[in-house]
Structure formats: structure tokens, C-alpha cells
Amino acid sequence: MSLIYNHSPFEYKRFPTREVKVGDVGIGGLNPIRVQSMTTSDTTNTEATVKQILDLTNVGCEIVRLTVPSMKDAENLPSIRNELKKLNIKTPLVADIHFTPTVALYVVDYVEKIRINPGNFADKKKFAVKEYTDTEYKLELERIAETFIPLVKRCKENGVAMRIGTNHGSLSDRIMNRYGDTPAGMCESALEFIRIAESESYKDIIVSMKSSNPVVMVEAYRLLVSNFIQFNMNYPLHLGVTEAGNGTDGRIKSSIGIGSLLEDGIGDTIRVSLTEDAVHEIPVAIEIVKKYNDLWKKYLDKEKSIPVPDKISVKENTNYSEFRNPFQYSRRDSFSIKVGKYRIGEKYPIRIETAINISDFYSDDLLKIYQTRENAKDKLKFEIFSFLIQNEIELERLVQLKKNLPKDFVISANLGTFDSRILEYSNLLMNFEKVVCNPFHYNFRDDKFLSFIQELDKNDKSIEFKLVKEDLDSLPELLKLVSNFENIIFSLETNEILLDYRKLGFLLKDTKFPILLFSKFENSEKALYGSSIGLGGLLLDGIGDAVRIVIEDSKPEDSLFLSYDILQATRLRTTKTEFISCPSCGRTLFDLQDVTAMIKKSTSHLDGVKIAIMGCIVNGPGEMADADFGYVGAGPGKIHLYYGKEIVRRSIPSENAVEKLVELIKEKGMWKEP
Helix, strand or coil: CCCCCCCCCCCCCCCCCCCEEECCEEECCCCCCEEEEECCCCCCCHHHHHHHHHHHHHCCCCEEEEECCCHHHHCCHHHHHHHHHHCCCCCCEEEEECCCHHHHHHHCCCCCEEEECCCCCCCCCCCCCCCCCHHHHHHHHHHHHHHHHHHHHHHHHHCCEEEEEEEHHHCCHHHHHHHCCCHHHHHHHHHHHHHHHHCCCCCCEEEEEEECCHHHHHHHHHHHHHHHHHHCCCCCEEECECCCCCHHHHHHHHHHHHHHHHHCCCCCEECCCCCCCHHHHHHHHHHHHHHHHHHHHHHHHHHCCCCCCCCCCCCCCCCCCCCCCCCCCCCCCCCEEEECCEEEECCCCCEEEEEECCCCCCHHHHHHHHHHHHCCCCCCCCCEEEEECCCHHHHHHHHHHHHCCCCCCEEEEECHHHHHHHHHHHHHHCCCCEEEECHHHCCCCCHHHHHHHHHHHHCCCEEEEEEEHHHHHHHHHHHHHHCCCCCEEEEEECCCHHHHHHHHHHHCCCCCCCEEEEEEECCHHHHHHHHHHHHHHHHHCCCCCEEEEEECCCCHHHHHHHHHHHHHHCCCCCCCCEEEECCCCCCCCCCHHHHHHHHHHHHCCCCCCEEEEECCCCCHHHHHCCCCEEEEEEECCEEEEEECCEEEEEEEEHHHHHHHHHHHHHHCCCCCCC
């Protein structure tokens, strides 16, 4: 199988797709990356639904999706349309269909796009285990085609677009039995429906590969694009992390999954799924796509005229070099180095460095922070402190400060531009567990410099070579000189974090030097999105043995918490409960925001436990397979509780359901007292 899924792992270029019109809004082709969301109201409630569409449109939402679970909901669409017309709202509408092909056929007359889920459009998930022969599998596809083709024909006649939206949590039993609960199964699920649509010469299709797990999501989209290249398909892609949750966690998880794919050049429209009011999703989505839409505008302005592609033009070439499998997570192989009481690299946990400004902190302040977090029950401990040293006065001050701190207090001395004089202060630098310098600021070919590295090693210290982008071309020469050392870690300061660190990883592919991921931002909001996309995307690629996030004008705790949150979202270090909660919609059978808050209040201290909170059963059973416990709406005022993918408590009254969930966690031996 070809590893190609984009133009290059190291350079940004948007993947070429055909244009699909959703009303007057174009997706793919030469259009910017579109932002969309979904109403949370009951679709039979015209007033509430119209108000939400208006509110979403006013904050920049370009396409709005409505859930249409029944014929009763479908029959109210004309009423919604009439009210929108009175208000002169022309935002395209999408009907979200699950389980009901007859409803899908009806709504085609009233919307610009229809979303179907190939996992449940013509199938009902029963978690049945069955081995299919090739003949039986073919007969199943013929049965599906019989149900699906009438909808394809109606969409074609009406000029209505379609999203074939695969969800990791709702793959059909047929797909599960042949491909498993895998990205390959997700891709094949969509490709089967695409092929049926193409048999009717219908190509107004947009495709999605959503999962609550960013690792699975990214792998699935990359694999899908690789299949598109193989089969000469060029359908636009809708990106989203489903059931991302709320608050900071939901924004980080969405940024990692969506942003890392946008960095790959993949994605034509996005939806951020938060367990919050829908209008809160749009500013997040706009922030995520801004960089890529700005780049796209510059590209179009420069090129002036670009033909819309009919076929995929990405081909294998000598400039496309892979050093990892982009379709399956595997941590980059490295040896470990010792930094004080910690080891970085190999199979040790991803370590966290916290930047401290020496001019703002004295030993008493540091000790207080350190002890507070060391004693914290949530395990968000400071590990390594990084001090930026700009001159010899600050260096001497840091040496004195170190003497007043506990012996196990780990300090990384970052010499900044002061590193050109590194050998003048080599004796002072031996006081610290790690020294950070740029070897290209000094004559690294000098034997004295190599002797200094040896001396660090003798004293059980390590050195971090912090490069800038321009140094990468000269890196092979440096590697020849230091190849026999094992106390070295590499980092990189760049604005193109994900792409340039991949270049560093590629250049280090024949070595086992560990890599520290570094990012620097002026405020917390930029750090949240930029670090989630850059560092989070690299961690999904298996690149990175430590992280250091610098947020100017913020407290050390801010970067510490963000680092832990990113590691939690990438499932590389679990330090708190993981909540997989869907955004509310018209199918939701309870108040998701209130219930999520109640469950978090009772269970947020259970680090390592995954709890899914689902408003209905559309994705519930499947997502339960990725969670330890599930809380799923089963009917008005009724809740099903899951353990894994198995229902273990049925139709519990909602007023008792949170209490019963806690009882279930205790019963399964995963409870601990807060």
C-alpha cells in the first residue's frame, strides 16, 4: 500500500478536490474551508429551530445541519423554510438522517444537502458476529444498493448534495466482521456507498471519517485520501472529532484532530462538536481554519487562475519521503537520556518541561509551586523547570537559586543567544541537570565543545540542541560529530511546528536521539490552538519525547495544565477522567450540558477512566466500545448504562441515573474516593 496521502509531509499544500455546491455555498475546489454547525433544538419546534439557525448564521456559520429522526420532523421542514424565507436567511440546510431511508427520500425537496451514515442507513447495529463469504458479502452490498439508489437518484434530480458520514462508533456489523473496528473499516464503509452513487453517475458527494478518538480520526482520513489517490477520487472532505466534549478539553481535542489534518492539506469544511450551545462552536472553528484560509487566499492571489481538478494529481515522486507509517500510530524509536530524576525517550512517559522566568521567581516561590503540585491528588506535577538565561548575571543567579532548592529539583538551563559563550561558563553549567544551547551559534566543530559534552555526560548531565529552521540543512554535519554521544536531545524553534519538526524527525531517522517538542505563544488562547495543532499533531505521528510550551505573560501552571491536557487528548499520558460527550441535537433525550456537569462533578477524580455521555443511541453503542462506561439516552426520562459496549442497566429513571452510574463504576472495581 502506498504511504502517500498528501503533497508532502514537510510542506503545506491543500489536497485538490472537486467542488460540491450546497445551495450557493461551494465546498472544495477553489473555495475556502467552510465552517458549519448543527442545531440542538427539536426539529418539530419551528420557532426554536429558526432562532438557532439565525443565531448560528449571525456568528459566521456557513451551513447548518438539522436532525431529522422521524417523518414528523421531516414534515416540519416546509414550515422552517417558510420562516427562514420571511427573515431572508439563505444559509443552506442539511438534513441529518439515521436509520430511516423513507425520511431521507422525503426531505430531499426541502434541504440543500443530506447526510447519511453508511453504518446505519440500511443496517441496524446488533454487534452480531458472523463470517461472510465473498458471495454473501456481495449480496449484502446489493441489498444496500437497493435501498440507497432511490435516494441517490432523487438527490441527482434535485441537485442536492450528500455527505457520506462514517462514524467510528456506528460501523455496521458487516463491516465490523470483515475489517474490525478500524480506520480501514471506516474507509471501506464510505467507499462502498461512494461506488454505489458513482454507478448512477452521481458525484455531488462530501465524505467524513469521524471518531471521538483523534488518533483513529486522523489515521482514517489519511487512509481515505490514500484510497482516493489510488481510485482517482477527489471528493471534498468534512472534518470533525465527534463527541469532543466541552470546555478546554473539547477545544484541545478538536484542534488536534482537525488542525493536524489541515496541516496535511486535508479538509474542505469542518464542524467542531462541543457539548455546549452550538453558537460556541463557530468561534472555535473559525480560529482553527483561519491560518489555512489565509494561506489559501494568498495562493489563489498568486496563481490568479487555477483549474478545478477533475482527477487527483498527487503521484509518487522522489521528493516524497516518509519515515513513519501515517496510517498507524507508532512512537518513534529513541534511546533515553537522564535529566535529573527523570528519563526522557525510549518508552518512558512523555515528559513536561515548564518555562520559568528567572526575573519573576525566587527560590521560595519555586519551592511553593513545586511542593503544591507535588502534593496534588490530580497528578499534574511539575517535572523539569526550564530557565531562559540571557547573560552571565542571570546564570550566576540561577546557580545560587539552585543551591537553595531540594536536590531532586530538576533544572534545564536554556542559554538563549548567550550560548555562543558556552565554554566560558562550563563550570557553572555543571550545576544543572540539562543545558540548552544552539550548537550552530558556536563552532561545534571545536574539540573543546565536544569535550564539554563529554564532561556533561561524566557528571550525569545532558544537553539539548535547540535548533532553528535554518539549521536543518547543516544538521547532517553535526550528527556526524555527535553520533557516538547518548546524552543529547534535539528541539526546534519554528513557527511551522508540525511540518518542520517532521523534517527534524526525518533527518534524525537513522539516529535514536530523543526529541523535545517546543512551542512559544504570546497568550493562552493562541497557545491552546497552536500547541494543540502543532505538538498534538506531532504526538499523533509518534514524534516527541518531551514537551515545553512557553506562554508569555502567563503563570507557569497555565503551560503545565495545557501540556497535560494535550497528552491526555492524544492518550499518551492519562492524568484525569476522559469524558466522551456528544454535542446536543434534536435527538437528545436529556439536557446534555447539565447532565455532563453532574457526571463530571461526581467522577472527574477517576484518572484513567473513560466515560461516554450520549444523548441518544445513534452513536452510543459503538462509542461505548471505546469507553469504560456509557450513559446513554434511551427514551424520555430513561437512561441505559453501558459497561464497554454492553448494556448492563436498562431504562433507569434519569433522576437516579448518575447515582446508578457511580454504583456501576464501584461494582467494576474502578472507583476510588475523591
